[in-house]
Amino acid sequence: MNIDKNEIFASLKNTMDSYTKISEATWNDFKNICTIKEIKKNDYAFELYDKVDAISFVYKGLFRTFSTNEHGEEYTKNFFWETRFYGPMVALLSNTQNNSSVQAIEDSIVVDINHTKYRELLAKYEDLKMYHILYLEKHWILQKDHNTYALVLEDAQVRYERFLKEFEHILSRLSQHHIASYLGISPTHLSRIRKSLKSKK
Structure with a gap:
């Protein structure tokens, strides 16, 4: 897999800038705590109980x-x-073992960001701190709260219909499992839901 470091870091910078503008000084220090790596399909970025x-x-x-x-x-x-971005946030913040696994569904390229050094930069740069707050609000508070609500209060068919809308752009890349x-739910249950929805069209 071809790796263009400049293109990869440009993508990372653009993503962070979409939350709040990151200064050149912050970015230069931030890049120094990053490592680019490849992860093959079905390999694990990390596994249960790994210290990450x-x-x-x-x-x-x-x-x-x-x-x-x-x-x-x-x-x-x-x-x-x-x-x-992915990472075992609870384990990182509590300095405990990770309680889940992250697996590549496709051949992938990622940028690992050293968390200990990242926390040091958060204390140093206000723009990075603002980015961190805005990212957490969107992805770890609002989305997680909505997903928890749906799992408890919505039936499987409603959850599936919402899933089709939320993940429409990656549906073709996901297995039914x-x-x-x-x-x-089980794959069998999912199959029944899909058949039921098709029959209503």
């Missing part, structure tokens, strides 16, 4: 974060595609 000290920007590819219960059943918590595990 990075958050990652997806330049190319697709990932899912998931947990497995005592019966070996997988529950997919989220998907991360180009210009999104991954979709079912995100919705918290």
Whole structure:
């Protein structure tokens, strides 16, 4: 896979600037705590109980974060595609072991951002701090609150219909198994829902 470092960092900078403008001084220090790497399809960015000290920007590819219960059943918590960030935030902030896994669904290129050094830069740069706040508000508070509400109060068909709209741009890249595990249902149940919706058209 071809890696153009300038293009990758430009994508990362543009993504961060979409939340708030990052100054040249901040950006120069920020780039120094970043590492570009490739992750092959089905490989893990990190696994359950790994001690991780990075958050990652997806330049190319697709990932899912998931947990497995005592019966070996997988529950997919989220998907991360180009210009999104993934990382074990609870584990990073509490300095504990990670309680989920992140797996590449496609061959991917990511930028790992050293979390310890990132926290140091947050204390140094106000623009980076504002970016951090705005990103967390959008992706870790508003979206997570809505997803928790839906899982508890909406039935499976309603969740699936909402999923089709929310993830329309990556549907062709997801397997039915991954979709079912995100919705918290079996692939068989998902198949029944899809057939029911088709019959209503």
